[in-house]
Amino acid sequence: MTKLPVRKIVIAGNWKMYKTQAETQEFLRGFLPHLEETPQGREVILCPPFTDLSVLSKTLHGSLIQLGAQNIHWEEYGAYTGEISGPMLTESGVRFVIVGHSERRQYFGETDATVNLRLRTAQRFGLTPILCVGETKQQRDAGETESLISLQLDKGLLDIDQSNLVIAYEPIWAIGTGETCEAVEANRIIGLIRSQLSNANVSIQYGGSVKPNNIDEIMAQPEIDGVLVGGASLEAESFARIVNFQSL
């Protein structure tokens, strides 16, 4: 299948709970010059901790990089200690938000129902959500990958506008482990995800131990429209190599 031009290439760095503001400035000094070599049409997103959003928003104004957040609450305001709202994010210059990352599901009790609420709210405030789905090693070994992902999509995407959405397939066993899912297998699962969508033009990323040495092969796969990068997005040179991947 040929990639349609309407499917955007979306490359996002998820910094998780890494980088102070000073470290962020240092990263940008090393990273920004590399964007001069970035081919047109690639959407580059940084999703830092909340405390870095304002500083990034000011520094990145007018650059190719878009800002993303790692979470959004479904209420506009209220007594929700530790959460953040849509208006707070948009005021900080945020355009994208990661929803349903496996670390949120595993450590913070995120369910498909709360994922759906967060997705709806992100869209209500004009943000583009990046919905994460993926299976554990145990679920893969039990042959449950396809049914699990199908359920995550069914419940997560209830009443969601698929014209303003990015999906990330992140097999949990490949996150932070150095064990990448074979590119061909990631392509197969992403094809299945696409077949379940009402809008075939949704950009679908792969995430899980994406590195400079495997990015070209991953991006050569016809169904894969981008990557969601954890560890390798923390270092300027390695994230620059990923953003400036070579088409095979």
Ligand SMILES: O=C[C@H](O)COP(=O)(O)O
């Ligand atoms: O959101 C990013 C993913 O969790 C991937 O993390 P990783 O690249 O460190 O494996």
